[in-house]
Amino acid sequence: MAPSTVFITGSSSGIGLASAKLFHSLGWNVVATMRDPLPTHELFSVVEPQRMLVLRLDVQDLASIEAAAKHTVAKFGTVDVLVNNAGYGLGGLFEAISREQIQEQFDVNVFGVMDVTRTLLPHLRANPNGAVVINISSGAGFWALPMTSMYNASKFALEGFTEALSYELASQNILVKSVVPHGGVTSTDFNTRFAGSMARNPALDSYGAFLTKTGESFSKMVAGASISSDDVAGAILTAATDGKRQLRYFIGNDARGFVKARYESQSDEEYMAKMRSYFE
Numbered sequence: 001m002a003p004s005t006v007f008i009t010g011s012s013s014g015i016g017l018a019s020a021k022l023f024h025s026l027g028w029n030v031v032a033t034m035r036d037p038l039p040t041h042e043l044f045s046v047v048e049p050q051r052m053l054v055l056r057l058d059v060q061d062l063a064s065i066e067a068a069a070k071h072t073v074a075k076f077g078t079v080d081v082l083v084n085n086a087g088y089g090l091g092g093l094f095e096a097i098s099r100e101q102i103q104e105q106f107d108v109n110v111f112g113v114m115d116v117t118r119t120l121l122p123h124l125r126a127n128p129n130g131a132v133v134i135n136i137s138s139g140a141g142f143w144a145l146p147m148t149s150m151y152n153a154s155k156f157a158l159e160g161f162t163e164a165l166s167y168e169l170a171s172q173n174i175l176v177k178s179v180v181p182h183g184g185v186t187s188t189d190f191n192t193r194f195a196g197s198m199a200r201n202p203a204l205d206s207y208g209a210f211l212t213k214t215g216e217s218f219s220k221m222v223a224g225a226s227i228s229s230d231d232v233a234g235a236i237l238t239a240a241t242d243g244k245r246q247l248r249y250f251i252g253n254d255a256r257g258f259v260k261a262r263y264e265s266q267s268d269e270e271y272m273a274k275m276r277s278y279f280e
Contacts, residue, residue: 002077003027003028003029003032003051004028004029004081005029005031005067005072005076005077005078005080005081006019006028006029006030006031006079006080006081006082006083006240007027007031007033007072007079007081007082007083007120008020008023008030008031008032008033008083009033009034009057009059009083009084009085009086009116010033010034010059010085011032011034011054011085011223012031012034012035012036012037012041012045013087014229015136015181015229015232015236016032016083016085016086017032017035017042017043017229017235018228018229018232018233018237019083019085019228019232019237020032020043020052021043021046021233022129022230022233022234022237023159023237023240024046024048024051024052024272026037027051028035028051029051029053030051030052030053030269031053031055031068031072031076031079031104032052032054032055033054033055033056033057033068034054034055034056034057035056035057035058036056037054037055037056040142041054042087045093052148053071053072053075053076054067055067055068055072057105058118059086059111059112059113059115059116060104060107061109061139062115062119065116065119066119066260069119069120069123070251072123073123077122078126078127079098079120079123079124079127079131080127080129080131080132081123081132081133081134081240081242082116082117082120082132082133082134083109083134083136083236083240084112084113084116084117084134084135084136085136086108087108087113087136087154088105088108088109088114088245089140089148089151090102090104090105090150090151090199091147091148091150091199092152092199093147093199093201093204093207093211094149094150095201095203095204095207096179096199096200096201096204097149097150097199101150101199102150103251105122105150105151105154106153106157107151108153109151109154109155109157110145110154110157110158110161113135113158113161114161117133117165119241121169124172124174125172125174125189125214126172126207127128130165130173130174130175130200131133131173131174131175132174132175132176132177132239132240133165133169133175133176133177134176134177134178134179134236134239134240135158135160135161135162135176135177135178135179136178136179136181137155137159137178137179137180137181137205137230137248138151138155138180138181138182138238139180139181139182139183139252139258139259140152140155141155141158141159141178141180141194142159142180142182142218142258142259142261142262142274143258143261144156144275145279146210146214146279147214151167157180158178162176162178162247163178163247166247175243175244175245176232176246176247177239177246177248177249178247178248178249179232179235179236179248179249179251180248180249180250180251180252181227181232181235181251181252181257182250182251182252182253182254182258183226183227183252183253183254183255184226184227184252184253213279214279217279219276226253227251229250232251235249235251236264256278257274258275261274
C-alpha cells in the first residue's frame with residue numbers, strides 16, 4: 001500500500017516543522033511548504049528524501065499555492081491530509097493598528113487558509129479513502145484578551161469557517177478538524193513575531209493608564225508549563241489518524257483558567273466577570 005500524503009503549510013519552524021518531521025518519521029509522504037525554502041533547511045537533508053517534498057508556498061500568493069498543489073499531485077498522486085498551519089499574531093491597541101496591518105492579518109490567518117483549502121479540495125474529494133483537513137487554531141479563537149483584538153478576530157473567523165466547513169465536507173467523505181494550542185507553545189517564532197508586530201502610537205496617550213495596568217496583569221498571569229511544538233504535532237497526528245468526527249482538539253495548559261471559564265461558566269455574564277477579573 002502506498003504511503004499516505006500530508007500537505008503542511010508554514011513548515012519552516014515550530015509546529016509545522018515538528019509535524020513534518022513526525023509524519024515523515026512514521027512513513028508518510030510529506031509536502032512541507034514554506035515562504036522561503038532555503039536549500040540549507042534541515043528538511044532537505046532527511047533520511048528517505050523521496051518521501052519529503054519541500055516547496056515554496058506563500059499563503060498570500062495564490063500562484064504559489066496552485067503551483068505547490070500541482071507539484072504535489074504530480075509527485076504523490078493524491079493528498080490524504082491537509083494541515084493549514086501558517087499564521088501569525090498581530091498585537092496592540094486596535095486604534096494603533098493600520099488598515100493595511102489588519103488586511104495582512106486576515107490575508108494570512110483566514111483568507112490564506114481558505115485559498116489553500118479551496119485549491120486542494122478537488123484532490124481531497126477525489127481521494128477514494130476519504131481525507132482530512134486540519135486547521136491550526138488557537139485559544140485566541142475562543143476567548144479574547146486586551147491588545148490582541150485583530151489576532152482574536154482572525155482566529156474567531158477561522159473557528160467559524162472550520163465548523164461550518166465540517167458540515168459541508170462531511171458529505172464528501174472529508175473530515176474537517178481544528179487543533180487548538182493554548183497556554184504557550186515553545187520552539188516557535190510566534191512570540192518573537194508577535195512582539196515585533198505590536199502596533200504602537202505614542203500619540204494615543206489617553207491609553208497610558210490602561211496600558212500600564214494591562215501590562216501588570218499580563219506579567220502576573222502564570223501560564224504554567226508550556227507545551228512544545230512536538231506536543232502539538234502529536235495532537236495533529238491524532239486528529240489526522242483517529243477517524244473520529246471530533247471537531248476540536250485542545251492541547252495545552254489551562255493554568256490561567258481560560259478554557260474553564262469559557263466552557264464551565266453558567267452564563268455570558270459569569271464568563272465575562274471571570275475574564276475581566278484578570279484585567280480590571
